Amino acid sequence: MSYYFAIIxxxxxxxxxxxxxxxxxxxxxxxxxxxxxxxxNQFVLHSSLDIVEEVQWxxxxxxxxxxxxxxxxxxxxxxxxxxxxxxxxxxxPGATTTSSSIGGATTTTARSSTSVGANPTSPQTEEAIxxxxxxxxxxxxxxxxxxxxxxxxxxxxxVFRQRVxxxxxxxx
Amino acid sequence: xxPPPAHCILNFNKTVFALIIINKAGGLIxxxxxxxxxxxxxxxxxxxxxxxxxxxxxxxxxxxxxxxxSTTTSHRTSISSTATAPAGGAASAVGGGGGMLTRPEAxxxxxxxxxxxxxxxxxxxxxxxxxxxxxxTTQTNVDLAMRxxxxxxxxxxxxxxxxxxEMPVRCDMxxxxxxxYIREINNR
Amino acid sequence: MAHLGPxxxxxxxxxxxxxxxxxxxxxxxxxxxxxxxxxLSQSSFAYLFxxxxxxxxxxxxxxxxxxxxxxxxxxxxxxxxxxxxxxxxPPRTQxxxxxxxxxxxxxxxxxxxxxxxxxxxxxxxxSNPDTPDEYMIVDxxxxxxxxISVPREMSQLxxxxxxxxxxEGVCDGAMFPARVTAHTVGGKEEGExxxxxxxxxxxxxxxxxxxxxxxxxx
Numbered sequence: 001m002s003y004y005f006a007i008i009x010x011x012x013x014x015x016x017x018x019x020x021x022x023x024x025x026x027x028x029x030x031x032x033x034x035x036x037x038x039x040x041n042q043f044v045l046h047s048s049l050d051i052v053e054e055v056q057w058x059x060x061x062x063x064x065x066x067x068x069x070x071x072x073x074x075x076x077x078x079x080x081x082x083x084x085x086x087x088x089x090x091x092x093p094g095a096t097t098t099s100s101s102i103g104g105a106t107t108t109t110a111r112s113s114t115s116v117g118a119n120p121t122s123p124q125t126e127e128a129i130x131x132x133x134x135x136x137x138x139x140x141x142x143x144x145x146x147x148x149x150x151x152x153x154x155x156x157x158x159v160f161r162q163r164v165x166x167x168x169x170x171x172x
Numbered sequence: 173x174x175p176p177p178a179h180c181i182l183n184f185n186k187t188v189f190a191l192i193i194i195n196k197a198g199g200l201i202x203x204x205x206x207x208x209x210x211x212x213x214x215x216x217x218x219x220x221x222x223x224x225x226x227x228x229x230x231x232x233x234x235x236x237x238x239x240x241x242s243t244t245t246s247h248r249t250s251i252s253s254t255a256t257a258p259a260g261g262a263a264s265a266v267g268g269g270g271g272m273l274t275r276p277e278a279x280x281x282x283x284x285x286x287x288x289x290x291x292x293x294x295x296x297x298x299x300x301x302x303x304x305x306x307x308x309t310t311q312t313n314v315d316l317a318m319r320x321x322x323x324x325x326x327x328x329x330x331x332x333x334x335x336x337x338e339m340p341v342r343c344d345m346x347x348x349x350x351x352x353y354i355r356e357i358n359n360r
Numbered sequence: 361m362a363h364l365g366p367x368x369x370x371x372x373x374x375x376x377x378x379x380x381x382x383x384x385x386x387x388x389x390x391x392x393x394x395x396x397x398x399x400l401s402q403s404s405f406a407y408l409f410x411x412x413x414x415x416x417x418x419x420x421x422x423x424x425x426x427x428x429x430x431x432x433x434x435x436x437x438x439x440x441x442x443x444x445x446x447x448x449x450p451p452r453t454q455x456x457x458x459x460x461x462x463x464x465x466x467x468x469x470x471x472x473x474x475x476x477x478x479x480x481x482x483x484x485x486x487s488n489p490d491t492p493d494e495y496m497i498v499d500x501x502x503x504x505x506x507x508i509s510v511p512r513e514m515s516q517l518x519x520x521x522x523x524x525x526x527x528e529g530v531c532d533g534a535m536f537p538a539r540v541t542a543h544t545v546g547g548k549e550e551g552e553x554x555x556x557x558x559x560x561x562x563x564x565x566x567x568x569x570x571x572x573x574x575x576x577x578x
Contacts, residue, residue: 060455081446082533159388331406331507333413343509
C-alpha cells in the first residue's frame with residue numbers, strides 16, 4: 001500500500017507533499033510507486049480538485065471521504081475551514097497489475113484483505129484516513145497559527161513533516 | 173483625620189468642585205469645574221498662570237523638605253495622616269506608605285492646601301503629572317476620589333491612541349466617565 | 361505544478377538551517393486547546409492596540425486609508441482564527457459554514473466569544489431591497505474601542521475597522537468574499553446608553569449570492 005499526500009492551498013497551489021507507504025501488517029513505510037507514476041500522481045491528485053469544488057458546497061463536513069478514482073488510485077479529501085484541501089492518494093497493494101481485484105475477496109490474499117486500505121471504501125479505511133487527516137489538521141492549524149505564516153505559503157517546517165510522517169505510521 | 177460626626181454627613185456642601193491636571197513641565201492640560209458657584213470663575217489665562225505658579229511652588233516646597241532623604245525612608249507616614257496639615261500651610265514631604273521601598277522616595281512637596289472655603293489636594297504621579305482636586309473642606313475620602321480620577325486618567329487618556337503626551341487632554345470618553353463619577357460623589 | 365521535492369531530501373536540507381527554541385519545543389509541541397479558556401489582560405491589549413492605531417496612522421493621507429490599514433491588520437487574524445475555531449469545535453458540530461446565515465452565526469457566536477468573551481449583540485439583514493447582499497453585525501460596546509476617544513476632526517473614524525478586518529478575513533477564508541466596514545451609530549448625547557455602538561456592515565460579493573441561490577435550489 002502506497003500513499004501520496006498533498007496539501008493544496010486556496011489558489012490550487014501545493015503547500016506540502018509527502019509520499020509514504022503503509023506501516024501496518026509489517027509494512028516498511030516506504031512508498032512503492034513506479035517512477036513514472038510519481039509524476040502521474042500529482043496530476044491525478046490535482047485533477048480531483050474540480051470534484052472537490054463540487055462536493056464542498058453540498059456537504060459541510062470537513063472530511064469528504066473518497067471523492068475521486070483514477071484506475072486503481074483512490075483520492076480521499078479533507079477540506080479545512082479556510083478552504084485548504086488535504087488530498088490523499090491511496091493505492092491498494094498489487095492493484096497496479098490486477099486492477100479488477102479491488103475488494104474482491106477471492107483474488108486478494110487473507111493478509112491484505114484485513115489491512116487498512118486493502119479496500120479503499122470500507123468503513124475501517126475511511127475511519128483510519130479520517131484519523132490521519134484529523135491529526136494532520138491539528139498540526140496544520142499549529143503551522144497556520146505561527147505568526148510567520150501567511151495563508152497559501154508553502155509549509156517547510158521539518159517538525160511538521162515529522163508529525164505528518166508519524167500520523168501516517170500511526171493510522172495507515 | 174477623625175470621621176465627621178453623623179450630622180455633618182448630611183451637609184449638602186460636601187462637594188468636589190474642580191479638577192486641574194498639570195503636566196510635568198507645568199503646563200495646564202486639563203481643567204474642569206464640576207460644581208458651579210463653589211469656586212469663583214477665573215479666565216482661561218488665569219488657569220494657565222495658576223498651573224504654572226503651582227508647579228513652581230510645588231517644586232520649591234519639595235526642596236523645603238526638612239528631613240534628609242535617608243531619614244525619610246525610615247520615617248514613613250501615610251498620606252492620609254499628612255492630610256491633616258495645618259490650614260493654609262503646606263509641605264509635608266513624605267512618600268506614600270508601604271514597606272517595600274528600596275530607595276528613598278523623592279520628597280513629594282505640597283500635598284494639601286486648605287482655606288476657609290475649600291481644600292485642594294495634590295497628587296503627583298511617578299511621571300510627574302499633577303492632579304489638583306478642589307473640594308469642600310468637609311469632603312471625605314478625597315484620597316479615594318483622587319485614586320479613582322487617576323485610574324480614569326490612565327484608562328481613558330493614556331490608552332487612547334489619539335492622545336499625545338504632555339498635550340491638553342481632549343478625550344470624550346474621559347470627560348464622560350469623570351463627569352459621571354464626580355456626579356456620583358456629589359449626589360451622595 | 362511546482363514539485364516540492366521528495367520528502368527526505370527536502371527535510372534534511374532544511375533541518376540544517378532551523379533553529380529550535382532553547383527548550384526544544386516548537387509551536388507543534390503545544391496543545392491547541394490549552395489556551396482555549398485563557399484570558400488576556402485588557403490593559404495590555406489596550407496599550408498594544410493603541411500602538412497599532414498610532415502605527416497605522418503614520419503617513420496616512422486620510423481616514424479611509426487609516427481604516428483600510430487597520431482592516432489589513434485584522435485580515436490575517438480572521439483567516440487564522442477560522443481554522444483554529446473550527447478545530448476547537450466538538451466533532452458533531454465541526455462543519456464548514458455553507459450558507460451566509462451559518463457563517464454569520466459562526467462569527468456572531470464563536471468568533472465573538474473567542475475574541476471578546478461574549479456574543480455580538482445583534483445580527484441583521486439589510487431591509488433595503490436594493491442591497492440584499494448587505495448584513496449587519498451589531499456590537500453595543502466594542503472591546504477594542506473601550507478606551508478610545510476619537511478626536512472631533514476624525515469623527516468618521518471607527519477603530520473597530522480592525523475587527524471588521526478580522527470579520528472580512530473569516531468571510532474570505534470561508535469562500536464568502538466580502539467587504540466589511542465598521543460604522544459608529546451611537547449618539548453623542550449625554551444620556552446615551554451605548555455611545556460607542558458599532559455596526560459592522562458586511563457586503564458580500566455578487567458571486568456569493570449567486571451560489572447561495574444555486575445551493576438553495578439544489
